[in-house]
Amino acid sequence: xxxxxxxxxxxxKINAGIVxxxxxxxKKESTSTSKTGNRIEILDKIAMLINKLTSEYEIKGIxxxxxxxxxxxxxxxxxxxxxxxxxxxxxxxxxLGKRFDYPIQVENDANAAAICEGWVGAGKDFDSxxxxxxxxxxxxxxxxxxxxxxxxxxxxxxxxxxxxxPNGVRCNCGQYGCVERYISGTAVEYFYEExxxxxxxxxxxxxxxxxxxIAKGVIDKFANDLGWFLISLKNILDPEAIVIGGGVILSKDxxxxxxxNHYLKNVNDDxxxxxxxxxxxxxxxxxxxxxxxxxxxxx
Ligand SMILES: [Zn+2]
Numbered sequence: 001x002x003x004x005x006x007x008x009x010x011x012x013k014i015n016a017g018i019v020x021x022x023x024x025x026x027k028k029e030s031t032s033t034s035k036t037g038n039r040i041e042i043l044d045k046i047a048m049l050i051n052k053l054t055s056e057y058e059i060k061g062i063x064x065x066x067x068x069x070x071x072x073x074x075x076x077x078x079x080x081x082x083x084x085x086x087x088x089x090x091x092x093x094x095x096l097g098k099r100f101d102y103p104i105q106v107e108n109d110a111n112a113a114a115i116c117e118g119w120v121g122a123g124k125d126f127d128s129x130x131x132x133x134x135x136x137x138x139x140x141x142x143x144x145x146x147x148x149x150x151x152x153x154x155x156x157x158x159x160x161x162x163x164x165x166p167n168g169v170r171c172n173c174g175q176y177g178c179v180e181r182y183i184s185g186t187a188v189e190y191f192y193e194e195x196x197x198x199x200x201x202x203x204x205x206x207x208x209x210x211x212x213x214i215a216k217g218v219i220d221k222f223a224n225d226l227g228w229f230l231i232s233l234k235n236i237l238d239p240e241a242i243v244i245g246g247g248v249i250l251s252k253d254x255x256x257x258x259x260x261n262h263y264l265k266n267v268n269d270d271x272x273x274x275x276x277x278x279x280x281x282x283x284x285x286x287x288x289x290x291x292x293x294x295x296x297x298x299x
Pocket of ligand 1: 160161171172173174175178
């Protein structure tokens with residue numbers, strides 16, 4: 001049996017796991033992400049997790065999913081918009097390569113989620129599908145004929161930064177009206193606060209759907225906006241499936257049907273694209289990162 005390590009670097013936590021060649025997580029470790037903006041501290045924390053995991057298991061390589069535009073050939077973070085402070089420009093592969101004698105592969109975190117779903121999740125029966133990860137932002141991954149679309153400058157599949165409302169709400173990326181300003185947990189919190197002056201978490205707002213008219217209005221708009229965006233994806237890519245994951249999927253009972261109905265009502269043609277919830281939530285980054293290094297080793 002071949003084992004590798006998959007690492008999922010997020011804004012608040014770093015999750016790492018030993019993953020076998022079938023996509024099972026055998027053992028997990030995690031730690032908080034440094035908030036000091038010191039990249040050496042983050043690298044130290046990643047190294048600590050690797051040391052913990054390799055003390056028990058013989059591994060073949062290390063895969064890392066990181067936010068930001070990632071040059072996956074060089075294993076570098078090109079730019080990042082604020083999620084992990086101080087991480088922009090980090091030569092991850094180079095830095096960890098000085099400490100560990102294993103093959104290392106670095107991938108964008110949303111791409112890692114898509115790789116996971118394509119390998120063992122909701123996308124596994126499709127050669128071409130789009131993955132949407134709904135969390136604090138909206139991450140995207142596009143797989144066409146079993147290949148990840150990274151773009152010519154490693155900036156492709158940034159679905160959250162397509163424009164949904166021209167001249168709309170300002171986004172962290174510098175544009176106005178980006179998709180993730182309207183379709184994400186943060187967006188739901190933003191519009192609820194704008195209407196009520198009350199700051200609630202996305203979870204609380206989704207939970208209040210049936211007893212708070214304003215929460216219901218904000219969530220219905222979110223569902224419609226997601227429906228509009230599915231129409232754009234259908235017309236640009238015509239994939240076999242669209243897989244939707246991320247933490248917001250936990251509350252899908254109050255928005256999924258509205259999203260589908262809005263899509264079907266407004267789309268020019270329905271070629272029966274399958275629209276499916278993701279199979280993996282918190283573990284998709286670890287599993288996808290692991291798969292990226294397994295593919296590298298076995299290519
Ligand atoms: Zn943006």
